[in-house]
Amino acid sequence: MKKPYEVTVVLRIENNEDVQKANLEQVKNWIEADGQGVINKLDANHWGRRRLAYEIDGQREGLYVLFYADIEPDAVEELDRNLRLATGVLRYLIVRPD
Template sequence: MREYELTYIVRPDADEETVAAINARVEQTITANGGRVLKTDYPWGKERRRLAYPIRRYNEGYYILHRAELNDKAIREVERQLRLSEDVIRHLLIRVEPEPGAQPAESA
């Protein structure tokens, strides 16, 4: 499995329970599909953050950041779930490249 960073923005008019439910659903999807959550910044900055440009007529949003080890199945399912969620206005999943000179972790 490779390490990925997932960032998504939840619409600003969502209440705290909705944001928490989306976060829990994403983490559950990752683990249910063979992935492992390494770190979560929820919500990133604790407050709504201003967007650089309007997305779906929203100027602010709640940013959530996950760092996780994912396999292909988990990637497909997480992206599908975020695309279908009306509360998520944007998401981005990128692979984290290992640092130059760092030794790869040994498989167990």
């Protein structure tokens, strides 16, 4: 049974816009992997480029994206692992709203 989750991701700002789009697509693919999750596309928010409170990996700005998705609870662990290992992701947060 899929449950609602909010996935907030801060992506590395890349000089090449194609790389930036590829990083965003990769996050989307991880959420929707093997039919385990469904992004409620109408609710996907791009907060855009914002200044970070502190420098992360030499970056002072990041691209903030918030996804509202229905994900199988078993797939959240794999999503967490993928986001943790991704070089294009500076920070992320996966929460289940009340």
